[in-house]
Amino acid sequence: MAGDRTTRPHKPRRKFIIVPELPEVETIVRGLNKKVVGLKILDAWTDWSKMIKTHALKGFISDVRHRKILRARRRAKYIMIDLSGNKTLLIHQKISGHLLYGKWEIENNKPVTTMEGPIKSDPQNRFVRFILYLDDGYMLGLSDLRRFGKVLLVDTVKIGEIKEIKKLGPEPLDKNFTLKKFRELMTKKRGVIKKVLMDQFVISGIGNIYSDEILWYAGIHPLKRVEKLNDKELAVIYKYIRFVLKKAVGALGDSEQDYRTLEGKMGSYQNKKKAYHLTGEKCQKHDGGIIKRIKINSRSAHFCPVHQRL
Ligand SMILES: [Zn+2]
Structure with missing residues (x-):
């Protein structure tokens, strides 16, 4: 299911850019905790393997495959999905990325949804670059028009040490944030x-x-x-x-x-x-x-x- 496209298509220019912040990421994380906890990852696909920062695509697939999703949590603007076997998937949606729970089929190296509803009808959901296949028949797809989204697969215990997380300030909704x-x-x-x-x-x-x-x-x-x-x-x-x-x-x-x-x-x-x-x-x-x-x-x-x- 692997594929890679190395040229970036023309992107529409906008006068301003709105980037997901804490509330948008928190909403995704809450959705993940409702929908995917307990499911197993069967496979992965991307047409933009550069978004995977810790592995080449093949290595990523073999490392993520068969792991069970234990829970999702948020740190700053990062989505963290804890997996069995002490691994955590970190997803940063960056400028235009958002994670979707749906179904797609790959046609000519492009995901086409097989679902009715907003995943099909809303144009903002049509830029799926990365898919995790789950054992309930559904998938997690990262729609990312601008291709700045980042995916990392790291040891759960080492999350606090990675450079993206290490220096972050406190969480403003934590009870310790007095x-x-x-x-x-x-x-x-x-x-x-x-x-x-x-x-x-x-x-x-x-x-x-x-x-x-x-x-x-x-x-x-x-x-x-x-x-x-x-x-x-x-x-x-x-x-x-x-x-x-x-x-x-x-x-x-x-x-x-x-x-x-x-x-x-x-x-x-x-x-x-x-x-x-x-x-x-x-x-x-x-x-x-x-x-x-x-x-x-x-x-x-x-x-x-x-x-x-x-
Ligand atoms: Zn006023």
């Missing part, structure tokens, strides 16, 4: 709050969407410097980090662009947004503000100039 801990992290940092919130080595899992949303709720300007934030401001940012991330997990993530749930369905956070990509719209606090977009290096920030002042 206000005290957040204050300690912030007092060690300098720079603009938007960038600090997005720094994976400070806090894990927050990117462009949710940093804008957190700061809108907290009433803090994205360019405010961390070292200038007082105790009250830090407490309110902390509160809304947890509030926004939980709200977005509850909404099954943001599907404005590529991301879909494990069943190929859309999340709904894009309908609940307060700031991100709402440039020119009235602030939902009805304070007369119009959401503004500014550049911070190569990234953008969206905020209300009325209730988020510098």
Whole structure:
């Protein structure tokens, strides 16, 4: 079932890119725990073997085959699937990747779904580059338009040592992530709050969407410097980090662009947004503000100039 295509097809250009963050990855992980725990992996296929970072395709297939899926978990933006025999499959969906639970047949080295529903009808689900065959007749497929997704197969006990995981900051939804801990992290940092919130080595899992949303709720300007934030401001940012991330997990993530749930369905956070990509719209606090977009290096920030002042 192995195949490899070495040329990249033309990809559509977009003005902006939305990358999966903690809520999108968490939604996939919860879906995996419902659907695939206890199943055995029978085989694997890809047309883009470069996405497998730890093995050549043949070696990957022989190493992953016959292993049972024990559980799925998340660390930052990584999906971790623990397998029998002390191995863990790490999947980073990167820019446009999302994992699907469905059925496909390979026709001319291209997966074609045999299912009805969103996996077939939604164009965002049509870029399956990597498949794990499961013993319930279903498959896990990684749809990844831009081919930046990464797959690693590593020893479970060594996960904490691999470079992608080693230096990550704490998980913001963990019970150990207290206000005290957040204050300690912030007092060690300098720079603009938007960038600090997005720094994976400070806090894990927050990117462009949710940093804008957190700061809108907290009433803090994205360019405010961390070292200038007082105790009250830090407490309110902390509160809304947890509030926004939980709200977005509850909404099954943001599907404005590529991301879909494990069943190929859309999340709904894009309908609940307060700031991100709402440039020119009235602030939902009805304070007369119009959401503004500014550049911070190569990234953008969206905020209300009325209730988020510098
Ligand atoms: Zn406002």
